[in-house]
Amino acid sequence: MSSEWLTTMLVLLPVGGGLAVWLFPWTRYQAGSLAVLIALVEVGLWVETALAFDFDNPRLQLSQRHEWFSDLGVSYHVGLYGWSLWLTGATVVVMAAAIAYAFWAGRERPRAYFGLMLFLTGAIAGVFVAQDLLVFYAFFEAMLIPLYALVGVWGGAGRIGATLKFVIYTMAGSLLMLAAIVVFGLQQGTFDLVDSGTSNSVWLFLGFLAAFAVKAPLFPLHGWLPDAYRESSPEVAAVLSGIVSKAAVFGLLRIVLAKFPEPVSDLRVLVLAFASAGLVYGSLVAFRAPDLRGVVAYSSLSQMGLITLGLFSGTTLGLNGAILHSVSHALVSTSLFLLAGAIERRAATGELAFLGGMARGRPALATVLLAVGVIALAVPGSSAFAGEFLILAGVFDVGWWWAAIGAGAIVLAAMYTLRLISAVLHVAPGPRVTESALDLRPAELGIIVPLLGVLLALSAWPNGISAHSFAGDFAGAKQVQASP
Amino acid sequence: MIQTPTIDWFALMPVLVLLGAGAVSLLGAVLVPAGVRRPFSFFVTGLGFAAAFGYAATLFSESEHGETIVAGAMRRDRWYAFAALIICGAGFLATLVSWGERPRGDEHVGEYFALLSTAAAGMIFLAGASNLMTIFLGLEWFSIALYILCAVSAERPAALEAGLKYLVVGSFGSAMLLFGSALVYGATGELELARIASTAGAGDRLAVAGLALILVGLGFKASAAPFHMWTPDVYEGAPTAVTAFMSAATKTAALVLAYRVLQTAFPQEHGFWTATIGAIAVASLAVGNLAALVQRDLKRLLAYSSISHAGFMLIPIAAATQLGGRALLFYLVPYSAMSIGAFAVVAARERELGRAVDLDSLSGMGWERPFLGISLWVFMLGFAGLPLTGGFVGKFYAFSAAYDAGMIWLVIAGVVATALSLYYYLGVIRALYMRLGPELRPAAVGGSPPRETLLHVAVGAALVVTVGSFFAVQPLIELARDAATALPF
Numbered sequence: 001m002s003s004e005w006l007t008t009m010l011v012l013l014p015v016g017g018g019l020a021v022w023l024f025p026w027t028r029y030q031a032g033s034l035a036v037l038i039a040l041v042e043v044g045l046w047v048e049t050a051l052a053f054d055f056d057n058p059r060l061q062l063s064q065r066h067e068w069f070s071d072l073g074v075s076y077h078v079g080l081y082g083w084s085l086w087l088t089g090a091t092v093v094v095m096a097a098a099i100a101y102a103f104w105a106g107r108e109r110p111r112a113y114f115g116l117m118l119f120l121t122g123a124i125a126g127v128f129v130a131q132d133l134l135v136f137y138a139f140f141e142a143m144l145i146p147l148y149a150l151v152g153v154w155g156g157a158g159r160i161g162a163t164l165k166f167v168i169y170t171m172a173g174s175l176l177m178l179a180a181i182v183v184f185g186l187q188q189g190t191f192d193l194v195d196s197g198t199s200n201s202v203w204l205f206l207g208f209l210a211a212f213a214v215k216a217p218l219f220p221l222h223g224w225l226p227d228a229y230r231e232s233s234p235e236v237a238a239v240l241s242g243i244v245s246k247a248a249v250f251g252l253l254r255i256v257l258a259k260f261p262e263p264v265s266d267l268r269v270l271v272l273a274f275a276s277a278g279l280v281y282g283s284l285v286a287f288r289a290p291d292l293r294g295v296v297a298y299s300s301l302s303q304m305g306l307i308t309l310g311l312f313s314g315t316t317l318g319l320n321g322a323i324l325h326s327v328s329h330a331l332v333s334t335s336l337f338l339l340a341g342a343i344e345r346r347a348a349t350g351e352l353a354f355l356g357g358m359a360r361g362r363p364a365l366a367t368v369l370l371a372v373g374v375i376a377l378a379v380p381g382s383s384a385f386a387g388e389f390l391i392l393a394g395v396f397d398v399g400w401w402w403a404a405i406g407a408g409a410i411v412l413a414a415m416y417t418l419r420l421i422s423a424v425l426h427v428a429p430g431p432r433v434t435e436s437a438l439d440l441r442p443a444e445l446g447i448i449v450p451l452l453g454v455l456l457a458l459s460a461w462p463n464g465i466s467a468h469s470f471a472g473d474f475a476g477a478k479q480v481q482a483s484p
Numbered sequence: 485m486i487q488t489p490t491i492d493w494f495a496l497m498p499v500l501v502l503l504g505a506g507a508v509s510l511l512g513a514v515l516v517p518a519g520v521r522r523p524f525s526f527f528v529t530g531l532g533f534a535a536a537f538g539y540a541a542t543l544f545s546e547s548e549h550g551e552t553i554v555a556g557a558m559r560r561d562r563w564y565a566f567a568a569l570i571i572c573g574a575g576f577l578a579t580l581v582s583w584g585e586r587p588r589g590d591e592h593v594g595e596y597f598a599l600l601s602t603a604a605a606g607m608i609f610l611a612g613a614s615n616l617m618t619i620f621l622g623l624e625w626f627s628i629a630l631y632i633l634c635a636v637s638a639e640r641p642a643a644l645e646a647g648l649k650y651l652v653v654g655s656f657g658s659a660m661l662l663f664g665s666a667l668v669y670g671a672t673g674e675l676e677l678a679r680i681a682s683t684a685g686a687g688d689r690l691a692v693a694g695l696a697l698i699l700v701g702l703g704f705k706a707s708a709a710p711f712h713m714w715t716p717d718v719y720e721g722a723p724t725a726v727t728a729f730m731s732a733a734t735k736t737a738a739l740v741l742a743y744r745v746l747q748t749a750f751p752q753e754h755g756f757w758t759a760t761i762g763a764i765a766v767a768s769l770a771v772g773n774l775a776a777l778v779q780r781d782l783k784r785l786l787a788y789s790s791i792s793h794a795g796f797m798l799i800p801i802a803a804a805t806q807l808g809g810r811a812l813l814f815y816l817v818p819y820s821a822m823s824i825g826a827f828a829v830v831a832a833r834e835r836e837l838g839r840a841v842d843l844d845s846l847s848g849m850g851w852e853r854p855f856l857g858i859s860l861w862v863f864m865l866g867f868a869g870l871p872l873t874g875g876f877v878g879k880f881y882a883f884s885a886a887y888d889a890g891m892i893w894l895v896i897a898g899v900v901a902t903a904l905s906l907y908y909y910l911g912v913i914r915a916l917y918m919r920l921g922p923e924l925r926p927a928a929v930g931g932s933p934p935r936e937t938l939l940h941v942a943v944g945a946a947l948v949v950t951v952g953s954f955f956a957v958q959p960l961i962e963l964a965r966d967a968a969t970a971l972p973f
Contacts, residue, residue: 069877069961071961071965072881072884138872142870142871142872148910148913163914167910172903176899178883178899183895185884186888
């Protein structure tokens with residue numbers, strides 16, 4: 001296989017696999033194991049892509065381009081930068097874990113479920129490799145289709161309200177983006193992200209920003225978040241908070257920052273202010289949230305605020321930190337949601353008031369939750385710490401007070417994470433925690449331990465991402481911004 | 485002795501073939517034994533649509549340079565041929581859906597199919613008309629056929645109501661068009677579209693009044709607001725196969741002709757009609773989408789959705805550019821497919837349950853009838869303009885055309901309307917998949933009727949066009965571009 005097909009294959013393999021899972025009359029067991037297999041092959045494909053990738057080259061690589069409709073200058077154009085390669089990597093790992101978890105937990109109508117999960121994998125990978133605005137929009141919206149069904153069909157009791165809110169929020173943002181895409185593309189004469197120049201229209205900037213701010217979500221556009229994260233199954237919540245939110249990171253970096261340098265610098269303070277507000281607000285609500293998923297959901301809101309701080313700092317350090325933190329948050333958030341799912345299975349509730357004392361007699365659960373939690377609260381030496389440190393160092397150049405807010409929020413993160421850990425593991429056994437509630441099973445460990453392993457590897461070598469996202473230097477970051 | 489004009493028979497072949505098929509079906513109603521009457525007229529009509537499609541395709545490739553034929557009555561150009569292709573395709577699919585449509589058992593089945601092909605012939609004729617007389621002729625021709633088709637199940641009061649309403653309101657629309665034509669003729673002394681343009685001075689009040697009335701008449705046929713009042717009732721009351729055909733083909737004919745009339749005959753009033761069409765588009769988007777939000781009956785919901793799509797398709801007409809022409813023709817292809825497909829699924833459910841389909845009676849259908857469920861899902865996403873369907877590309881082109889013509893307000897109206905429309909399109913998907921059948925017990929008493937292969941074929945074809953027009957944009961848009969060059973932009 002020639003190397004320029006690798007990028008396209010990252011999209012086609014899961015989509016084709018999803019169709020195969022859905023169309024053929026597999027049994028429950030076959031459908032699940034086939035889906036896991038395809039997800040693992042996808043991880044292997046990503047590794048092959050990463051090996052074919054030259055991290056010293058700041059330009060678009062492994063790109064492929066075909067005319068789609070020429071009269072408006074739209075083409076199927078995909079390719080990878082160092083940083084988008086990392087986001088894709090987070091996607092394939094998280095999706096593999098989510099699919100494996102769903103297989104283990106058992107879902108009704110498995111063929112449709114796994115078909116949709118694989119289709120979602122392809123759509124998210126598509127978002128991260130798109131280099132044409134319309135291709136990007138197509139994948140961005142295509143993510144919504146499986147998510148709508150995954151939350152709406154397999155979600156909890158309040159699923160219908162949750163999906164409705166989720167779809168209305170995201171589509172309102174997306175349609176503003178569509179209008180902005182039409183105007184931007186026709187002004188530029190091309191919809192290609194590499195060929196098009198920059199624009200200084202504040203309106204277009206806001207159109208794109210709105211879409212990504214909803215998707216991330218950024219304060220104050222997070223209204224859909226608590227319901228969607230609570231009502232969906234744990235693995236779908238993991239995917240939503242872990243990687244669907246990173247589609248916003250891609251959009252902010254590849255479109256907003258790269259194509260609107262003037263509006264970005266004019267409105268930088270405004271965006272930073274909202275990001276900091278979200279960072280603090282999310283942390284405070286996470287600290288007060290009554291249930292597991294609430295804590296993880298609002299911590300996700302707060303971490304997305306932090307990532308946005310890094311992106312809009314406009315410095316190499318901030319950008320590198322944002323990418324590193326995106327990957328590390330994807331893994332942390334996924335692990336936490338899957339663990340929340342495991343705990344909910346045992347206690348039949350996620351209310352913290354009914355939990356407690358689960359560490360006694362359940363060493364595996366206690367160890368894994370503690371390890372993930374320690375990384376989540378950014379203990380020095382962890383990948384989250386490295387990411388946050390880079391972001392704060394980057395945003396310090398814009399103004400020390402931003403870094404001060406960020407540092408304060410890290411303290412808050414420690415507070416809500418420790419509250420979560422102690423409410424689940426320590427204190428007296430909760431009313432819903434029975435003696436018979438099992439420790440993590442080998443299958444669950446088999447899913448979460450590899451995630452933890454990747455996190456530990458990143459903690460040991462954060463440079464792997466932060467120095468290999470923009471070809472190492474600021475010139476590389478600039479190159480993305482000025483679009484080579 | 486009267487001079488007879490030379491007639492380009494080949495250019496008229498799509499119309500003539502369909503008229504021929506109609507005549508044979510009608511004869512079959514008398515001569516063929518009752519037992520095989522349905523297969524006979526079905527076969528003849530299907531063959532007629534296929535042959536007409538073939539002729540239209542040949543006509544498309546052999547009409548690179550538009551010419552006026554039959555003494556100025558018609559234009560032979562690719563614009564006409566493209567519209568003929570869509571109408572024939574829609575007619576063919578509607579024929580497949582009609583196989584299981586038994587409004588009065590097997591009674592009058594020959595007449596039903598004869599009227600179907602006659603209506604299509606009239607629409608194709610209308611799409612090629614280039615003279616105020618032939619426009620009126622074509623309009624009445626297909627309208628009369630449709631009036632009867634709507635009321636064909638005469639024992640159902642709703643059908644009679646639909647037919648009567650359509651007759652009264654439709655005649656009113658036709659009268660408007662006729663009156664407008666008379667005013668334009670009074671102002672210019674010409675009937676042929678191209679000559680009207682060269683004769684009429686800009687700002688001639690009589691001609692503008694005539695133009696306005698012609699727009700009203702065509703607005704009725706395209707079911708654009710505020711001329712849409714008949715649409716929900718007629719769509720609801722008519723046999724579903726007929727509704728499917730009307731929603732796709734009538735709109736195609738009316739919109740394609742409207743663009744021809746405006747561009748060919750009234751370039752001097754450009755400022756007036758672009759603003760008017762823009763306003764009608766916004767009104768249709770508003771009325772269609774807001775009213776659809778509260779519908780429970782699926783056919784009424786789709787009727788309001790078709791009103792809103794008339795609004796979307798008027799956006800490229802208001803743009804009045806090459807790009808707008810291309811956008812309209814492109815939009816019509818996935819729209820027609822989605823519309824016929826969606827109504828076909830409704831027809832299948834209706835025949836299964838033996839009663840009108842509302843959102844509650846869809847519940848669980850997505851799991852019980854996977855193919856129809858997925859198809860309806862895709863059609864709804866297409867209507868909503870989500871990617872992986874041609875509906876997305878169509879909307880994208882329509883918005884691009886509007887922006888290109890400096891009408892950013894139409895882009896904004898379209899975007900807001902799309903956001904609103906999501907609520908009810910996703911509501912259909914919700915009904916299909918997210919509520920379980922036993923919850924509402926909609927299933928038919930005494931088991932389901934056997935699966936209709938022909939209807940499934942029609943749905944499959946519509947599905948292929950809907951999804952295919954997302955991926956194969958380039959070939960389709962090239963055809964649309966060739967067709968759009970036929971109009972004098």
